[in-house]
Amino acid sequence: MSRVTRIVDPRAVPIALGYLPVAFAFGLAAVSLHTPAWFPILLSFFVYAGASQFAALHLVATGSPTLTVILAVWLINLRMALESVSFFRRVHWPRPPRALALWLTDETFVAASLGPAPEHWEFLRMAWLPYAVWVAGTVLGALLGAILPNLLKDAFGISIDALFITLLVSTVRDNPRTVWAALAGGAATVLTSPLGGWSLLLGMVLGALVHLAIPDARREAQP
Amino acid sequence: MSSVRLLVIVGATAVGTALLRYLPALFATRPAPHRLERLLQAVPAAALGALLTQSAPTALPPGHPLTLTLALAAALVLAVRPGGVLWPVAGAVAVAATGLLLHWT
Numbered sequence: 001m002s003r004v005t006r007i008v009d010p011r012a013v014p015i016a017l018g019y020l021p022v023a024f025a026f027g028l029a030a031v032s033l034h035t036p037a038w039f040p041i042l043l044s045f046f047v048y049a050g051a052s053q054f055a056a057l058h059l060v061a062t063g064s065p066t067l068t069v070i071l072a073v074w075l076i077n078l079r080m081a082l083e084s085v086s087f088f089r090r091v092h093w094p095r096p097p098r099a100l101a102l103w104l105t106d107e108t109f110v111a112a113s114l115g116p117a118p119e120h121w122e123f124l125r126m127a128w129l130p131y132a133v134w135v136a137g138t139v140l141g142a143l144l145g146a147i148l149p150n151l152l153k154d155a156f157g158i159s160i161d162a163l164f165i166t167l168l169v170s171t172v173r174d175n176p177r178t179v180w181a182a183l184a185g186g187a188a189t190v191l192t193s194p195l196g197g198w199s200l201l202l203g204m205v206l207g208a209l210v211h212l213a214i215p216d217a218r219r220e221a222q223p
Numbered sequence: 224m225s226s227v228r229l230l231v232i233v234g235a236t237a238v239g240t241a242l243l244r245y246l247p248a249l250f251a252t253r254p255a256p257h258r259l260e261r262l263l264q265a266v267p268a269a270a271l272g273a274l275l276t277q278s279a280p281t282a283l284p285p286g287h288p289l290t291l292t293l294a295l296a297a298a299l300v301l302a303v304r305p306g307g308v309l310w311p312v313a314g315a316v317a318v319a320a321t322g323l324l325l326h327w328t
Contacts, residue, residue: 181266
């Protein structure tokens with residue numbers, strides 16, 4: 001093992017490279033939506049969950065109630081509990097290093113789930129670089145956002161919607177039946193729009209419940 | 224935008240997300256019930272559907288009715304291509320470039 005690979009697991013490098021432009025776009029979008037620069041930086045530092053950070057940014061910018069923003073982030077990040085359950089059923093770490101769960105993301109979860117179950121120091125070598133790059137990219141985007149022309153910042157504002165679409169397509173591609181959850185979530189949001197900021201939360205919950213109500217054909221086909 | 228409100232949002236979302244990650248690490252001894260697992264799988268898609276429905280009308284810049292259409296098309300084309308996390312990034316950059324172009328023209 002070389003000196004570099006003793007510090008960084010090679011699997012961390014493509015994850016970090018992928019995070020950098022997304023984090024930069026997040027910092028830039030936040031400033032273009034007129035939030036203070038510290039807001040996206042603190043979100044990246046303490047929350048470290050891409051899709052939910054973009055959602056929080058969008059909801060803050062559109063004036064949604066504070067409770068709606070918080071609950072929406074929790075709902076979007078519910079899947080992390082599932083990933084954490086799956087991951088920690090494989091590994092057998094002592095209790096203190098289990099705090100590394102805070103650096104479990106969709107990508108590090110997938111990378112760490114391939115091959116034999118990692119020891120905690122192996123996971124640490126894989127997880128610290130993507131986290132550092134995510135925070136650094138956000139700082140860079142937020143700081144540069146203050147000096148970039150408004151024209152460019154306006155253009156980047158659209159990138160949030162694009163990211164929502166790309167994340168949705170990726171989700172549906174992994175699990176095609178979730179398209180019903182997305183459609184039901186969208187429809188429920190429109191139908192409950194007279195309720196203001198709460199319509200988003202209702203859309204999420206109703207969309208997920210519709211998905212649950214649709215029979216799972218694969219499971220029923222099992223003997 | 225009130226700084227206190229933003230700090231409350233950061234604090235509450237950080238604590239909630241940390242608990243979602245950390246509590247299963249302490250107590251993960253049994254698999255989640257199947258129905259709960261399916262519900263959790265569907266939440267991100269439902270959330271994204273709801274977010275898009277809410278944000279799409281406001282994303283349409285006045286005077287540039289093609290922006291959103293082109294943005295959606297570019298994002299979709301790039302998203303369906305295979306290949307990990309870089310494609311969503313490429314989609315976002317392409318969309319930003321489209322938006323920039325339409326603002327200029």
